[in-house]
Amino acid sequence: xxxxxxxxxxxxxxxxxxxxxxxxxxxxxxxxxxxxxxxxxxxxxxxxxxxxxxxxxxxxxxxxxxxxxxxxxxxxxxxxxxxxxxxxxxxxxxxxxxxxxxxxxxxxxxxxxxxxxxxxxxxxxxxxxxxxxxxxxxxxxxxxxxxxxxxxxxxxxxxxxxxxxxxxxxxxxxxxxxxxxxxxxxxxxxxxxxxxxxxxxxxxxxxxxxxxxxxxxxxxxxxxxxxxxxxxxxxxxxxxxxxxxxxxxxxxxxxxxxxxxxxxxxxxxxxxxxxxxxxxxxxxxxxxxxxxxxxxxxxxxxxxxxxxxxxxxxxxxxxxxxxxxxxxxxxxxxxxxxxxxxxxxxxxxxxxxxxxxxxxxxxxxxxxxxxxxxxxxxxxxxxxxxxxxxxxxxxxxxxxxxxxxxxxxxxxxxxxxxxxxxxxxxxxxxxxxxxxxxxx
Numbered sequence: 001x002x003x004x005x006x007x008x009x010x011x012x013x014x015x016x017x018x019x020x021x022x023x024x025x026x027x028x029x030x031x032x033x034x035x036x037x038x039x040x041x042x043x044x045x046x047x048x049x050x051x052x053x054x055x056x057x058x059x060x061x062x063x064x065x066x067x068x069x070x071x072x073x074x075x076x077x078x079x080x081x082x083x084x085x086x087x088x089x090x091x092x093x094x095x096x097x098x099x100x101x102x103x104x105x106x107x108x109x110x111x112x113x114x115x116x117x118x119x120x121x122x123x124x125x126x127x128x129x130x131x132x133x134x135x136x137x138x139x140x141x142x143x144x145x146x147x148x149x150x151x152x153x154x155x156x157x158x159x160x161x162x163x164x165x166x167x168x169x170x171x172x173x174x175x176x177x178x179x180x181x182x183x184x185x186x187x188x189x190x191x192x193x194x195x196x197x198x199x200x201x202x203x204x205x206x207x208x209x210x211x212x213x214x215x216x217x218x219x220x221x222x223x224x225x226x227x228x229x230x231x232x233x234x235x236x237x238x239x240x241x242x243x244x245x246x247x248x249x250x251x252x253x254x255x256x257x258x259x260x261x262x263x264x265x266x267x268x269x270x271x272x273x274x275x276x277x278x279x280x281x282x283x284x285x286x287x288x289x290x291x292x293x294x295x296x297x298x299x300x301x302x303x304x305x306x307x308x309x310x311x312x313x314x315x316x317x318x319x320x321x322x323x324x325x326x327x328x329x330x331x332x333x334x335x336x337x338x339x340x341x342x343x344x345x346x347x348x349x350x351x352x353x354x355x356x357x358x359x360x361x362x363x364x365x366x367x368x369x370x371x372x373x374x375x376x377x378x379x380x381x382x383x384x385x386x387x388x389x390x391x392x393x394x395x396x397x398x399x400x401x402x403x404x405x406x407x408x409x410x411x412x413x414x415x416x417x418x419x420x421x422x423x424x425x426x427x428x429x430x431x432x433x434x435x436x437x438x439x440x
Contacts, residue, residue: 047240054159061232072141078137092113093115108303108306110303112300113298118294119293125284132280159241161224163241168217171407176214183207186199210407245418248425252361264431271338271341274338275335291317293315294314295312296313363419
């Protein structure tokens with residue numbers, strides 16, 4: 001009769017199953033992680049924000065930034081994995097006498113054996129793995145800051161556009177009121193016979209055109225505010241900008257800005273941390289070249305008659321062919337790539353900063369000349385043009401042209417302010433100063 005039909009489960013099986021179940025429970029346990037609430041209610045956010053408040057909202061309430069932080073959690077999970085020791089291996093086997101005379105293989109009808117193999121990381125693999133994982137966490141944090149800086153640059157740009165858009169709306173509203181005032185003058189002159197019907201139609205047309213331009217400017221402001229909410233991942237939030245549209249007045253000293261960049265620029269910091277992580281990876285690859293021995297202990301026993309034996313042994317790979325050459329070569333290549341990338345980044349950042357500073361100086365010169373030569377005489381010219389029309393020295397078309405010219409000059413001045421602030425923001429981004437909360 002087949003011996004499997006006569007097999008009876010051993011009483012030690014429940015104990016073995018209990019050990020395996022306990023191991024499974026321990027394996028399934030996970031660290032408690034704090035959930036990030038990325039759902040921000042637009043009603044809880046302020047309707048009017050300064051740049052300081054906006055930067056704070058971007059870091060504390062933006063789902064886009066919260067999503068970027070997940071990369072740090074993933075890197076920290078790798079640290080947990082690297083800190084875990086390899087599991088021991090539990091083996092069980094049973095020999096059953098099936099044919100022949102009992103006792104020819106062993107003295108009894110059956111023999112059962114248990115074995116436990118424990119890997120021993122004696123060459124420093126555990127510490128090297130954890131060190132490399134911790135360095136990768138630092139890289140992840142630096143990369144998150146790089147992404148955050150880019151988001152802040154775009155946020156600040158949209159804030160300046162929103163502030164400039166609101167300024168343009170205010171200027172166009174004022175120009176529209178001036179045209180309304182001018183229209184009243186023309187109508188009064190027409191009633192007294194000093195102006196033609198054509199003059200009335202022409203000034204009405206100019207007033208309506210200004211009203212249309214005003215509505216377009218208001219629409220642009222609404223669009224910019226919505227774009228800001230989309231950038232930060234905050235739906236249904238269309239804030240108004242609070243602040244004065246004026247240059248940030250940062251230093252244009254190239255040497256000073258470059259020193260700040262080497263200390264504070266997150267991209268440069270990330271590149272440096274990549275080289276540190278590459279060094280840790282080389283050390284890890286060196287320790288992984290050593291074979292991992294396993295301490296083996298076990299017992300075997302027979303029944304009918306009963307006999308018990310124990311054994312202790314060591315098992316280890318023999319590094320004849322695979323001596324970790326591939327991992328070492330890959331680690332060395334990664335280190336070389338990280339070093340070259342850092343050198344390239346430093347050179348690129350230096351050139352970018354030189355460009356930003358040169359553009360900033362030109363923008364400041366242009367703005368200063370415009371303020372002195374164009375903007376300052378504007379009030380006097382406006383009064384002179386209105387008085388000249390009242391006394392019949394100039395035509396209506398000349399008066400309208402003067403009014404239109406004043407509006408364009410003021411709008412151009414807003415554009416020049418935005419251009420200079422953008423140049424300052426470019427220099428601040430390279431210098432790593434964008435995350436500093438400041439006022440515009």
